[in-house]
Amino acid sequence: MRVLFSAPDWARWQPALEAACPEAQFVRDAPAESVDAIIYAPGSGIEDFTPYRNARLVQSLWAGVERIVSNPTLTQPLARMVDPGLAQGMTDYCTGWVMRAHLGMDNYAQDGIWRNGTVPPLAHARRVTVLGAGALGMAVARALKALGFDVATWSASGRGTEGIAAYPGNAIEDALRRAEILVTLLPDTPATRDMIDAHALSLLPEGATIINPGRGTLIVDEDLIAALDSGHLRHAVLDVFRVEPLPPAHPYWAHPAVTVTPHIASETRVETAAQVVAENLRRAMRGEKPLFLVDREKGY
Known part of the structure; x- marks a missing residue:
């Protein structure tokens, strides 16, 4: 051959x-x-x-x-x-950033101020939604479930796995409303482009975090920045973008509530x-x- x-x-x-x-x-x-x-x-x-x-x-x-x-x-x-190596790499990336958001690890500036007034909940009290139930989405969901998080997935087909709630296509709003931490691992298709717009972002709980190592076309950039500026969302971790490399003048780089990683979630x-x-x-x-x-x- x-x-x-x-x-x-x-x-x-x-x-x-x-x-x-x-x-x-x-x-x-x-x-x-x-x-x-x-x-x-x-x-x-x-x-x-x-x-x-x-x-x-x-x-x-x-x-x-x-x-x-x-x-x-x-x-x-x-x-x-x-x-399998790509799935493990994506799992490593997503679990790391979910844990960081869950524990509020960015709240502790090394400036001599003793901030012990807030104790994070245990993992089982933190609701995480994974958009996407393909090989990568399910690997991440299972890993987060194993760490104790209250995990659910959403996909157009509604496919699921034992012990993890699965929302079908017509239940996207329910999947978003529960997402204190939202992980997006959807493919780039006509149905998913611009899916996370102002309306979708408004459904997320106050103070939610978004982690997007999936596709840059999923999120409407202007709407995400507006949701962060208003304080409705706490933080966004973004690994993928509509234009890559992300231009130096893009507002994501300077935004205090955005962490940019340069498309390194997994390969x-x-x-x-x-x-x-x-x-x-x-x-x-x-x-x-x-x-x-x-x-x-x-x-x-």
Whole structure:
């Protein structure tokens, strides 16, 4: 099987892929008609997939596929990356920031003033809502539940897991009203863009915190800033933005109630992701359905 690698960081990926799938031939360039599968990331060179008519799989190295799925020339099966290492990284990021918000760790300026008038509640008394119940959302929800938080998820499908309340699509307002801490892990689709607007923000409890490592298009920036300025929201931790890198003049940088992190919540880990790629390549070789196929209508 000849596999075209059309993504950055070939030097890092090559040894991991060759070790995980030695039966495949990985190449950086080849006649299009000779390619059996493509490992892909946006911006890596391929814009027209039409010549690759024999490719049985396009395996994305990204969890998000919004920059790929809209390409009209891409008719081959497309699989998104669901990587255990990526899920663990996202879990680490979200649990860390949820704990920071829960404990009020930013309340203690190191200025010689003894501030012991406020004791945070125990985790079981803190309500956290995770928007998104895919692989990343469920990993984060389970980890927060294990720490004792009162966790619920929301997704269009309403899918859930044992011990965690799950709100379906038509119950988004109920999911927001309970969210003292809101974690957003939704994909970028027409249905989710601008979802967190002034109305949605007004439903959050007074003093709520938002943590967004999902997609920058989910939040209406001006509405979030207004909610923070009014004091309705306490804090926002933002890792993703409509324009990246976030321009130096953007008001998020200077806002006292915003923490900007530079899209580092999680990333695909070569060592674990190579195993996922290898399994899908083997499935493609055998004519079987790949794992984590993208639903073109839903966009993820």
